[in-house]
Amino acid sequence: MSDTTTFTLEVLRYNPESDDVPHAESFSVPYQEDWVVLDALNWVKDNVDGSLTFRWSCHMAVCGSCGMMVNNEPVLSCKAFLRDYLKDGKGTITVGALKNFPVEKDLVIVMDSFMEKLEAVKPWIIRTTEKPVEEGTFIQLPKQLKRFKHHTSCINCLLCYAACPQVGLNPGFIGPAALALAHRYNLDSRDQGKDLRKDVTASEYGVWECTFVSACSEVCPKDVEPAGAIQEQKIESSIDWALDHLIPGRKAR
Amino acid sequence: MSRKPYEPTLPNTWWLEKPFYIRYMLREMTSFFVGAYVAILIVGLWQLSQGPDAWGSFLGVLSHPLSVIFHVLAFVFATFHTVTWFALTPRTTPIMRGDHFVPPGPIIGAQYVIWAAASIVVLAAVLW
Amino acid sequence: MDVIETDIAIVGAGGAGLRAAIAAAEADPSLSVTLLSKVYPMRSHTVAAEGGAAGVAKAEDSLDHHFNDTVSGGDWLCDQDAVDFFVAQAPKELIRTEHWGCPWSRTPDGKVAVRPFGGMKIERTWYAADKTGFHLLHTLFQTSMKYPSVKRLDEVYTTDLLIEDGRIAGVLAHEIRSGKPMVILARSVIICTGGAGRVFPFTTNGAIKTGDGMAMAFRAGVPLKDMEFVQYHPTGLPGTGILISEAARGEGGILVNKDGYRYLQDYGMGPPDPWPRKKAMELGPRDRLSQAFWQEQQKGRCIDSKWGDVMHLDLRHLGEAKIAERLPFIRDLALSYVGVDVVNAPIPVRPVVHYTMGGIHTDITAGTPVPGLYAAGECACVSINGANRLGSNSLTELLVFGAVAGRNAAAHARGVPMPSHTNALAQADGHRKRVVALLERSKGTESVVGLRTALNDTMETGCGIYRTEDSLRATVETLAVLKTRFANVAIDDKSGVYNTDLTGAIELGNMIEIGETMALSALQRTESRGSHQRLDHPARDDAAFLKHSMAHRVEGEAPRVEYRDVVITRSQPAERVYGGEAK
Numbered sequence: 001m002s003d004t005t006t007f008t009l010e011v012l013r014y015n016p017e018s019d020d021v022p023h024a025e026s027f028s029v030p031y032q033e034d035w036v037v038l039d040a041l042n043w044v045k046d047n048v049d050g051s052l053t054f055r056w057s058c059h060m061a062v063c064g065s066c067g068m069m070v071n072n073e074p075v076l077s078c079k080a081f082l083r084d085y086l087k088d089g090k091g092t093i094t095v096g097a098l099k100n101f102p103v104e105k106d107l108v109i110v111m112d113s114f115m116e117k118l119e120a121v122k123p124w125i126i127r128t129t130e131k132p133v134e135e136g137t138f139i140q141l142p143k144q145l146k147r148f149k150h151h152t153s154c155i156n157c158l159l160c161y162a163a164c165p166q167v168g169l170n171p172g173f174i175g176p177a178a179l180a181l182a183h184r185y186n187l188d189s190r191d192q193g194k195d196l197r198k199d200v201t202a203s204e205y206g207v208w209e210c211t212f213v214s215a216c217s218e219v220c221p222k223d224v225e226p227a228g229a230i231q232e233q234k235i236e237s238s239i240d241w242a243l244d245h246l247i248p249g250r251k252a253r
Numbered sequence: 254m255s256r257k258p259y260e261p262t263l264p265n266t267w268w269l270e271k272p273f274y275i276r277y278m279l280r281e282m283t284s285f286f287v288g289a290y291v292a293i294l295i296v297g298l299w300q301l302s303q304g305p306d307a308w309g310s311f312l313g314v315l316s317h318p319l320s321v322i323f324h325v326l327a328f329v330f331a332t333f334h335t336v337t338w339f340a341l342t343p344r345t346t347p348i349m350r351g352d353h354f355v356p357p358g359p360i361i362g363a364q365y366v367i368w369a370a371a372s373i374v375v376l377a378a379v380l381w
Numbered sequence: 382m383d384v385i386e387t388d389i390a391i392v393g394a395g396g397a398g399l400r401a402a403i404a405a406a407e408a409d410p411s412l413s414v415t416l417l418s419k420v421y422p423m424r425s426h427t428v429a430a431e432g433g434a435a436g437v438a439k440a441e442d443s444l445d446h447h448f449n450d451t452v453s454g455g456d457w458l459c460d461q462d463a464v465d466f467f468v469a470q471a472p473k474e475l476i477r478t479e480h481w482g483c484p485w486s487r488t489p490d491g492k493v494a495v496r497p498f499g500g501m502k503i504e505r506t507w508y509a510a511d512k513t514g515f516h517l518l519h520t521l522f523q524t525s526m527k528y529p530s531v532k533r534l535d536e537v538y539t540t541d542l543l544i545e546d547g548r549i550a551g552v553l554a555h556e557i558r559s560g561k562p563m564v565i566l567a568r569s570v571i572i573c574t575g576g577a578g579r580v581f582p583f584t585t586n587g588a589i590k591t592g593d594g595m596a597m598a599f600r601a602g603v604p605l606k607d608m609e610f611v612q613y614h615p616t617g618l619p620g621t622g623i624l625i626s627e628a629a630r631g632e633g634g635i636l637v638n639k640d641g642y643r644y645l646q647d648y649g650m651g652p653p654d655p656w657p658r659k660k661a662m663e664l665g666p667r668d669r670l671s672q673a674f675w676q677e678q679q680k681g682r683c684i685d686s687k688w689g690d691v692m693h694l695d696l697r698h699l700g701e702a703k704i705a706e707r708l709p710f711i712r713d714l715a716l717s718y719v720g721v722d723v724v725n726a727p728i729p730v731r732p733v734v735h736y737t738m739g740g741i742h743t744d745i746t747a748g749t750p751v752p753g754l755y756a757a758g759e760c761a762c763v764s765i766n767g768a769n770r771l772g773s774n775s776l777t778e779l780l781v782f783g784a785v786a787g788r789n790a791a792a793h794a795r796g797v798p799m800p801s802h803t804n805a806l807a808q809a810d811g812h813r814k815r816v817v818a819l820l821e822r823s824k825g826t827e828s829v830v831g832l833r834t835a836l837n838d839t840m841e842t843g844c845g846i847y848r849t850e851d852s853l854r855a856t857v858e859t860l861a862v863l864k865t866r867f868a869n870v871a872i873d874d875k876s877g878v879y880n881t882d883l884t885g886a887i888e889l890g891n892m893i894e895i896g897e898t899m900a901l902s903a904l905q906r907t908e909s910r911g912s913h914q915r916l917d918h919p920a921r922d923d924a925a926f927l928k929h930s931m932a933h934r935v936e937g938e939a940p941r942v943e944y945r946d947v948v949i950t951r952s953q954p955a956e957r958v959y960g961g962e963a964k
Binding site: 016017050058065108124133136137138140142144152153188 | 828
């Protein structure tokens with residue numbers, strides 16, 4: 001170990017059985033050029049303290065498990081390379097649980113609220129009549145797919161919720177990822193459920209709770225563009241409101 | 254052996270944490286100046302309808318040093334507001350041409366073109 | 382202990398589990414479906430599949446072609462009745478996912494596009510850019526939310542199956558965030574827990590793929606079939622083992638050695654056409670390509686990199702536009718993890734453990750020998766994959782057999798009474814002791830990481846791409862020792878809340894059992910077939926081994942391996958031919 005460079009990994013830890021508030025704990029970790037923050041956490045868990053707790057699985061930035069605050073920025077720890085945070089393999093990296101969520105233990109957040117919000121926007125194809133399998137697939141032109149494709153890339157990593165101050169200020173806010181997914185289905189040429197989703201997306205917990213900070217889109221690791229999805233829905237919602245007042249009987253629909 | 258999730262609260266100073274949030278708050282703050290300037294314009298219009306004396310005293314207030322300072326500030330903030338909003342437009346109104354989205358550059362650029370054209374029309378109307 | 386009664390319990394909420402849940406809910410909305418998973422559904426490893434899902438789509442293709450490609454790709458170890466059923470159901474299942482909103486890539490006229498994959502006569506791989514598994518998983522997950530009869534128990538870790546009078550009675554699990562044990566009483570149970578790639582050190586598989594369901598079924602008396610067949614994917618990133626999809630080659634990527642030579646032509650895969658010829662060169666099957674790497678390595682023709690021996694996967698000639706449209710994820714992964722922009726430079730790759738062809742013994746109904754117990758997806762072995770799975774058959778498999786499992790589990794649940802509480806609780810108490818012992822043991826001399834490393838090492842050295850009697854025997858012996866050492870394992874974390882130290886230890890116990898079935902089945906199969914290559918028995922031996930291995934658990938001893946005839950209906954075993962001669 002003598003010729004190995006080490007750096008300090010400062011982890012904000014919380015053990016519900018003994019702590020009332022999170023506290024920082026530092027570990028000296030060997031530096032490897034190819035390592036990401038997740039590798040360092042696993043090194044600690046394997047070699048120093050098996051009770052260090054965090055979620056992870058794919059290690060290729062697609063399962064969305066390992067989101068956390070690294071140096072106070074929400075990132076996927078499997079794609080946060082040590083070399084981007086340290087100079088010559090030396091220095092300190094701080095790691096904490098994602099902001100704006102209750103902390104279950106160490107780096108594990110409670111994400112029940114997100115699961116409820118996701119379900120609330122009805123993220124599935126809604127049709128007045130189902131198309132029989134025998135009739136084959138829908139025709140969807142490349143440009144129709146392109147229109148919403150980026151909004152389908154959400155891995156539910158919740159970095160956007162950690163970045164959004166509106167989520168922190170109003171925990172009921174449906175939030176960036178779920179609203180982007182609602183928009184994704186609304187824009188899908190196969191879907192007919194936009195009006196049903198509006199009950200939630202245009203509600204007091206929906207798009208109007210967004211103040212266009214646009215931090216969500218900034219931190220999104222998959223370029224889902226939730227901020228854009230929400231603003232587009234605001235425009236639609238405004239037009240709807242205006243038309244409802246101009247055309248008698250429209251709202252009944 | 255039981256759960257006790259830690260419930261964090263967002264401190265009032267959250268927006269001081271990162272330059273990104275500070276810029277956002279600045280943009281929000283510009284709304285005050287934009288709004289105040291609109292209010293002044295409306296007052297001016299009303300004064301104009303009240304006759305030459307009222308209009309004259311309104312102009313008098315405008316030439317007060319504090320008012321000049323306010324207008325300079327309002328101009329700076331309105332510009333900041335405009336520029337940041339222009340930069341965000343590609344997000345709010347994506348435009349498709351054929352199978353692809355129009356990149357942000359032309360969308361932002363087009364707004365500056367419209368802005369410049371509008372300014373020229375207003376200037377022309379005032380000067381001639 | 383909390384007891385939950387449900388008609389159908391599904392363990393694992395990846396692609397197969399979600400498809401099964403939807404099928405069960407659609408078959409009979411009055412049945413309650415409980416979907417348990419140790420992770421949130423969208424974390425399941427289906428998410429990492431990239432290239433696509435196979436199903437006949439083009440007019441010039443046929444179910445027969447899909448059948449023949451699959452059976453010859455599997456070196457005739459596939460059950461042909463199951464393959465026939467599979468290829469017929471494949472297009473229908475894929476169409477369903479399209480109706481559910483899966484963003485399949487399209488042709489200019491708006492139809493679903495298909496691309497070629499290895500060992501495929503005509504292109505039939507449906508794809509959503511190069512994130513097909515991700516899109517399929519999220520489509521299934523989001524669609525599953527619309528069925529009120531499906532109740533999810535996310536991050537609930539199932540440890541054991543409960544059996545009553547020889548039929549399934551439910552499962553024992555614990556809620557990870559509270560540590561609270563719970564018994565799920567069920568009329569039917571479906572296991573959809575995925576593969577066991579984590580038994581090996583270098584794998585494309587996520588941390589969660591520890592063969593839990595296989596081990597649970599094995600302990601409950603269900604044999605594990607064809608466990609010696611472990612697929613190496615020929616193109617993983619060195620260092621991390623991150624998957625570089627076969628789609629990269631399907632789109633025209635080439636593999637070259639240190640001399641810039643397309644070495645596959647030396648292994649019966651030529652001619653080296655400049656365009657992608659089906660079933661040839663880079664579009665050969667995965668077993669052959671991974672084996673060719675090993676052969677080149679022996680000849681010293683690999684490229685020496687800071688991660689050790691690699692080959693180059695070159696996509697540069699595809700051009701930036703095509704790469705951006707068809708392979709954006711590959712580009713992102715290569716750039717992030719090996720610092721290569723595939724537009725300008727070749728990607729270093731090497732073979733990496735990818736898929737367990739073997740698994741829980743099921744038949745064409747997705748049923749196991751235990752009445753009421755079903756399995757689908759990678760954890761199951763129907764078998765349609767035989768000795769070597771064709772790329773893009775697994776996503777389709779989890780749809781086809783997930784749906785079958787869901788429907789059959791529903792039918793079974795309607796016909797049987799709810800199992801008794803007393804019996805199940807008594808059994809659960811017995812199983813729970815194993816978990817509690819891990820928590821309470823304070824003087825253990827073994828660590829999870831120590832044993833896991835030993836397991837990984839012995840599997841790689843003894844049970845890798847090429848195997849010998851000696852290497853396998855050594856591995857089997859080491860695994861027997863590891864099993865005993867596991868009894869002394871101690872963990873740091875003794876808490877009830879979100880104890881990943883505990884789940885890690887249970888997973889390790891499962892993996893040691895699975896590893897043993899792999900090595901032992903491999904030792905006893907003295908032939909070479911598909912992904913199972915014996916240097917000491919290089920030829921296929923149909924007379925003795927046109928059979929499935931069936932590993933049965935024996936308490937306190939090594940598993941007992943028996944054999945079962947392969948179902949041959951219309952394709953007699955023949956030589957596998959790829960390259961210019963391929964039909």
